[in-house]
Amino acid sequence: MSDDTAVTAATEPARDERLAFRGPIQRLLLSPEIGALIGAVVVWTFFWGAGEKFGNVSTLASYLDVAAPLGIMAVAVALLMIGGEFDLSAGMMTGATGILVALMARSFMGDGASLWLAIPAAFIAAGCIGWLNGTLVNRTGLPSFIVTLATFFVLRGANLVFSKRLAGKVTVDGVDDADGYEFFRKVFASVHSKETFGLRDPIFLILCILGAALIAWSLLEQSLVRRAEPSAAALLVVAIGLAAAIVGLVVLHQTDGVGGNVLGSVLGGVGIIAAVDAFARWRYEPRDGDGTLSIAGSERQIALGVGLVALAVITIFAIDRKEQEEALTWLPSWGRVALGVAAAVAGLALAATFLTRSVRDEESQRTVSAAGWVRIVFLIGVIGLVTMVATLSLAQLVTMQAFRTLVAVILSAVGVLTLLRARGQVGTHSPRGQLAVGLLTSAAVVVLAFATRAGSGAERFRAGLFAAILLGAIGIAANTFVEAGQRKRKEADYEADKLGARLGYAGAGLLAIGFFVRLFFTGENFRISVLWWLLATAIATFVLLRTKYGNWIFAVGGNKEAARAIGVPANNVKVALFMTTSLAGCFAGMMIALRFTSVQSSQGLGEEFEYIIAAVVGGNLLTGGYGSAAGAAIGAIVMAMSQIGIPFAGWNQDGRFVFIGGVLLLAVLVNNFVRRKAQEAR
Amino acid sequence: MSDLLELRNVSKYFGNVTALEGISTSAAAGKVTCVLGDNGAGKSTFIKILSGVHHQSDGEYLLDGSPVNFESPREAREAGIATVFQDLAMAPLMSVWRNFFLGAEPQKGFGSFKWMDTKFAKRAAKIEMRKMGIDVRDIDQPVGTLSGGERQSVAIARAVYFGARVLILDEPTSALGVKQSGVVLKYIRAAAEHGLGVIFITHNPHHAYPVGDRFLLLNRGRSLGDFAKHEIDREELTRLMAGGAELETLEHELGTR
Numbered sequence: 027m028s029d030d031t032a033v034t035a036a037t038e039p040a041r042d043e044r045l046a047f048r049g050p051i052q053r054l055l056l057s058p059e060i061g062a063l064i065g066a067v068v069v070w071t072f073f074w075g076a077g078e079k080f081g082n083v084s085t086l087a088s089y090l091d092v093a094a095p096l097g098i099m100a101v102a103v104a105l106l107m108i109g110g111e112f113d114l115s116a117g118m119m120t121g122a123t124g125i126l127v128a129l130m131a132r133s134f135m136g137d138g139a140s141l142w143l144a145i146p147a148a149f150i151a152a153g154c155i156g157w158l159n160g161t162l163v164n165r166t167g168l169p170s171f172i173v174t175l176a177t178f179f180v181l182r183g184a185n186l187v188f189s190k191r192l193a194g195k196v197t198v199d200g201v202d203d204a205d206g207y208e209f210f211r212k213v214f215a216s217v218h219s220k221e222t223f224g225l226r227d228p229i230f231l232i233l234c235i236l237g238a239a240l241i242a243w244s245l246l247e248q249s250l251v252r253r254a255e256p257s258a259a260a261l262l263v264v265a266i267g268l269a270a271a272i273v274g275l276v277v278l279h280q281t282d283g284v285g286g287n288v289l290g291s292v293l294g295g296v297g298i299i300a301a302v303d304a305f306a307r308w309r310y311e312p313r314d315g316d317g318t319l320s321i322a323g324s325e326r327q328i329a330l331g332v333g334l335v336a337l338a339v340i341t342i343f344a345i346d347r348k349e350q351e352e353a354l355t356w357l358p359s360w361g362r363v364a365l366g367v368a369a370a371v372a373g374l375a376l377a378a379t380f381l382t383r384s385v386r387d388e389e390s391q392r393t394v395s396a397a398g399w400v401r402i403v404f405l406i407g408v409i410g411l412v413t414m415v416a417t418l419s420l421a422q423l424v425t426m427q428a429f430r431t432l433v434a435v436i437l438s439a440v441g442v443l444t445l446l447r448a449r450g451q452v453g454t455h456s457p458r459g460q461l462a463v464g465l466l467t468s469a470a471v472v473v474l475a476f477a478t479r480a481g482s483g484a485e486r487f488r489a490g491l492f493a494a495i496l497l498g499a500i501g502i503a504a505n506t507f508v509e510a511g512q513r514k515r516k517e518a519d520y521e522a523d524k525l526g527a528r529l530g531y532a533g534a535g536l537l538a539i540g541f542f543v544r545l546f547f548t549g550e551n552f553r554i555s556v557l558w559w560l561l562a563t564a565i566a567t568f569v570l571l572r573t574k575y576g577n578w579i580f581a582v583g584g585n586k587e588a589a590r591a592i593g594v595p596a597n598n599v600k601v602a603l604f605m606t607t608s609l610a611g612c613f614a615g616m617m618i619a620l621r622f623t624s625v626q627s628s629q630g631l632g633e634e635f636e637y638i639i640a641a642v643v644g645g646n647l648l649t650g651g652y653g654s655a656a657g658a659a660i661g662a663i664v665m666a667m668s669q670i671g672i673p674f675a676g677w678n679q680d681g682r683f684v685f686i687g688g689v690l691l692l693a694v695l696v697n698n699f700v701r702r703k704a705q706e707a708r
Numbered sequence: 709m710s711d712l713l714e715l716r717n718v719s720k721y722f723g724n725v726t727a728l729e730g731i732s733t734s735a736a737a738g739k740v741t742c743v744l745g746d747n748g749a750g751k752s753t754f755i756k757i758l759s760g761v762h763h764q765s766d767g768e769y770l771l772d773g774s775p776v777n778f779e780s781p782r783e784a785r786e787a788g789i790a791t792v793f794q795d796l797a798m799a800p801l802m803s804v805w806r807n808f809f810l811g812a813e814p815q816k817g818f819g820s821f822k823w824m825d826t827k828f829a830k831r832a833a834k835i836e837m838r839k840m841g842i843d844v845r846d847i848d849q850p851v852g853t854l855s856g857g858e859r860q861s862v863a864i865a866r867a868v869y870f871g872a873r874v875l876i877l878d879e880p881t882s883a884l885g886v887k888q889s890g891v892v893l894k895y896i897r898a899a900a901e902h903g904l905g906v907i908f909i910t911h912n913p914h915h916a917y918p919v920g921d922r923f924l925l926l927n928r929g930r931s932l933g934d935f936a937k938h939e940i941d942r943e944e945l946t947r948l949m950a951g952g953a954e955l956e957t958l959e960h961e962l963g964t965r
Contacts, residue, residue: 274902572823574813584799593811
């Protein structure tokens with residue numbers, strides 16, 4: 027049997043004409059972590075625009091510090107959730123194991139135990155509790171929600187009872203007096219920082235350029251048709267373009283004046299675009315189509331896009347650039363109430379129109395029944411209330427500066443997207459028209475970049491945001507040349523896709539190393555917990571996607587009976603997952619105990635929900651059978667950014683919970699939407 | 709050709725309840741044995757005895773002519789008896805290839821450090837399913853996006869690939885439309901042509917008759933007869949299946965109204 031299959035598997039199955047080819051971007055959209063990734067970028071940008079302090083390396087260190095223990099737990103909880111279960115005792119576990127270690131270190135056998143004994147004991151205890159959770163769930167058939175809720179209360183009670191009896195108070199300290207403290211602190215809670223060195227920025231830049239180039243190549247490889255005979259002449263242009271790009275970057279790096287900046291950006295930008303275009307012409311099939319310039323059918327969209335971008339530019343200049351000024355301060359308090367009421371009325375009116383229309387459609391022109399009206403009135407009331415509360419709290423929370431950022435970002439994003447869509451439409455019938463619209467879009471983005479630079483009061487916008495938007499413009503232009511010039515692949519090409527995937531991984535790896543060098547060698551303090559967190563995410567992802575155990579986890583969460591019927595040891599998988607979660611809880615508990623050297627008995631209380639939220643934001647399905655560990659890790663970053671970002675932006679700290687609630691709801695909606703769209707695309 | 713699997717006078721009692729009594733039938737390689745019965749006829753008990761979930765109270769269970777005693781479903785599976793349950797076959801959110809190799813994932817690696825050979829799994833799943841005449845559009849698509857008939861087909865292909873000799877199908881067509889049922893019946897035939905002994909449990913004589921070589925009729929735990937195809941025609945099968953005389957009485961009653 028095995029010989030036979032080896033032979034057959036070596037021959038490639040014939041292509042399936044019904045299978046629509048999925049490009050690399052579309053495949054990315056199908057992955058469960060996409061919602062979290064978009065969410066993380068949006069939240070980061072939001073706080074970056076909202077406050078002066080967010081966005082530098084020291085803030086990064088502080089929210090990674092928050093994200094690491096949360097992330098380790100979220101990854102474990104995500105695995106458990108994919109396996110179809112919850113663990114409400116996960117948060118308390120961090121406290122319970124911490125208390126256990128602290129108490130053992132303090133008063134085991136009278137004068138305290140070494141950490142060499144206490145910490146393994148804590149891990150064994152955590153493992154046992156996890157085993158108990160899993161076994162109880164399996165044996166009793168009760169929902170894990172109930173079983174682990176019981177464990178939660180038992181642990182919470184035990185924490186209080188033992189810490190009060192043995193230490194006489196609810197906080198147990200003295201971990202640092204125990205034997206072995208130095209060693210374990212190094213393992214669980216050491217702080218690392220490295221001063222910058224001379225070659226840091228050049229290394230960062232080179233790695234970024236190489237990484238970006240490889241990713242661009244990977245995208246081209248996966249979406250275009252390879253040419254039978256490459257045209258060598260284009261390679262010369264690639265070389266010249268690359269040289270120009272490098273010269274441009276050097277000019278940018280060496281000069282401070284406006285002239286140097288403009289020269290550098292133009293040289294660099296044109297160089298990159300020329301290199302990408304020439305590379306594509308060298309390696310890939312040209313697209314056929316007539317040479318006429320036509321934008322027929324998309325004029326209105328183009329006008330709308332340009333108008334929106336212009337509005338965004340006006341917004342940037344029109345609203346006062348003073349930071350941290352509360353929005354609507356010129357309104358007296360009754361004015362704000364009036365605004366809320368007005369918003370509510372507007373919401374009501376909108377809701378009323380839509381709802382009555384939808385109910386009428388539903389009942390096909392017949393009169394609306396009494397129950398229908400009750401439903402409409404109820405929904406309208408709810409929508410009105412929500413609009414009012416949202417407007418009022420927005421008026422309280424948001425500063426003028428953030429308001430402006432929000433409006434400008436939304437206007438420009440919608441504008442640019444409209445233009446890109448018009449570009450695609452025009453491209454179906456006229457390559458030259460596509461080129462024209464694409465370059466127009468690129469130009470609009472360049473204008474946006476300069477407007478942001480001129481209109482922003484904050485120093486760091488000048489460097490960071492300006493460069494980022496300008497890079498976006500260059501990307502759009504380069505992409506336009508490729509779209510208009512080369513033929514898109516319509517079918518899967520195994521070799522090209524494999525090469526593309528490898529190039530993509532290599533590029534992402536180089537980028538990661540580059541950013542690590544740039545961010546770590548700054549003299550800022552990073553905790554070792556971040557490393558553990560990354561390691562946990564990597565291991566969990568590998569297990570989930572590339573081992574049979576991962577297959578079993580998906581199956582047990584997706585259809586336990588089917589998994590069991592086919593021979594998967596479903597109960598063992600669940601027990602192992604509960605134990606993993608408990609052990610991760612112990613790990614996080616150790617990080618806290620050794621860092622603060624004292625543990626509160628309420629440590630971890632309420633955090634179990636944060637783990638679950640992080641996992642859900644990361645695209646894990648609450649009902650099991652679907653999800654990703656990397657998504658949960660990104661979800662943890664989103665949570666940590668909200669926690670750090672809100673006080674940094676100068677807003678009410680308690681607003682954090684409102685924010686997290688919103689993020690949770692939004693992330694799940696985005697996840698569902700993207701998944702549905704991606705499924706439809708199959 | 710001798711029979712692959714044979715039941716002789718098998719009975720099953722749960723306390724004082726008689727679930728099955730005196731059932732005899734056989735399944736030969738390359739043949740389809742249909743087990744027909746209405747609700748409560750004892751079909752589930754019959755499957756559970758065959759697949760090793762239950763042990764018969766009385767009678768003999770022979771595999772390749774020698775009596776066997778399965779202690780667990782796993783043992784039965786290892787002996788080459790694969791059971792495809794109607795709703796329990798697949799995890800809907802997992803891709804076709806993950807489902808296909810679930811529980812028997814191909815591994816590669818060195819020493820005890822092993823990981824899943826995903827490339828091989830994807831290709832092999834696609835090729836094996838094509839061999840059975842099943843053409844899945846995208847091996848990466850979640851099983852939940854397949855139709856009911858396609859899902860049953862994946863389960864059948866999986867059983868064939870993993871070297872099953874006897875394939876037991878529990879009402880594979882009962883939840884399906886006419887066209888879908890036809891698709892599944894085609895794969896049942898295909899599995900038999902691959903040399904498997906197929907035991908096809910159904911309550912629909914119109915599904916059983918075209919594919920079956922042998923028919924066992926169950927009613928309230930007892931056998932109404934075990935027929936080869938030439939011994940019985942479609943009308944007789946339908947009549948027996950529908951409760952024979954009972955149905956005629958019912959027709960009569962309804963007719964008088």
